[in-house]
Amino acid sequence: MKFGCFAAVEPFGIMENQLKAIKAMGIDYADITDNHNGGSLGVEFGFNPSVSLDSAPSKLKKMATDAGITLTSVCAHANLLDPESPDLYSTNEIIKAVKLAHFMGIEHVITTEGDPKTEFGENISFKEKIFLTVEKLYTPVLWARDLGVKLLIEPHGVVTDNIDAMEEVLDRLGNKNNVGVCLDTGNSWLGGGDPIEYVKRFGKRIEHVHWKDLGADMEAKRGEMFGCGMAPIGVGEGVIDIKGVVKALQGIGYDGHSTLEVFGEENVINSVKALKGYLEAV
Numbered sequence: 001m002k003f004g005c006f007a008a009v010e011p012f013g014i015m016e017n018q019l020k021a022i023k024a025m026g027i028d029y030a031d032i033t034d035n036h037n038g039g040s041l042g043v044e045f046g047f048n049p050s051v052s053l054d055s056a057p058s059k060l061k062k063m064a065t066d067a068g069i070t071l072t073s074v075c076a077h078a079n080l081l082d083p084e085s086p087d088l089y090s091t092n093e094i095i096k097a098v099k100l101a102h103f104m105g106i107e108h109v110i111t112t113e114g115d116p117k118t119e120f121g122e123n124i125s126f127k128e129k130i131f132l133t134v135e136k137l138y139t140p141v142l143w144a145r146d147l148g149v150k151l152l153i154e155p156h157g158v159v160t161d162n163i164d165a166m167e168e169v170l171d172r173l174g175n176k177n178n179v180g181v182c183l184d185t186g187n188s189w190l191g192g193g194d195p196i197e198y199v200k201r202f203g204k205r206i207e208h209v210h211w212k213d214l215g216a217d218m219e220a221k222r223g224e225m226f227g228c229g230m231a232p233i234g235v236g237e238g239v240i241d242i243k244g245v246v247k248a249l250q251g252i253g254y255d256g257h258s259t260l261e262v263f264g265e266e267n268v269i270n271s272v273k274a275l276k277g278y279l280e281a282v
Contacts, residue, residue, distance in 0.1 A: 003272050005025070008049050010049070014048065031074065032100075035074070037053055077112050080113040080133050108149070108257075110182045111151060111153060111154070113129070155198070162193070163193055170202075180206065190227065199251075204252055235275060
């Protein structure tokens, strides 16, 4: 199993600095984490670790090569449950992420439905939320199929944190060769599920893993909060059965890429040590 890092480890640092900081921690892999359409004032003035989806692929490839980092995924976490709007990161941005991944030679684009932020999105039925998730991913899946990219769906919302609903989304999207799962240990647990059950249910359809552990203070939020960006503690220091997840992944022969979503250099380094220790113990 290969361990990479969420490219947001330095506060107010541009992407180039994030990649150099990750390499300095002895990690060789990262993802394109935050990204946006067009230009960004924060990037231009050096305090936003975001990448434009309209960038020339060669520019981003050079940035990664210069830092000694291999990029393993493009994150395209979206808002799929609210009505379309020009200011939303949604279907159009996922398609752009698929194109960017294709031209950079990156196999995986990782997406999810996110939390609704409008009355409309909050008040529709659960079945309607499943329908909207499938409907808004339908065209990105076609692009992924045509360009040889795999669109991985991550637990990070009321639909995808429900293992049965996630299975329905996958079944309705079809295209098994180009649609899979990114397991997020923290999100699946926080949403009220069990990451080990995700491994058992989806098996080899899991093609990327996001590692997060969460503290006992988060137990009261289980089933009420759907997804969190990064963990404030190291992997193996919280209440999630990370060792059990590693064992389950080993059981299906998983040997792919994974990403640490952890705050702080010490927590990142300790997380890698813990995960390697779990692997050796299996």
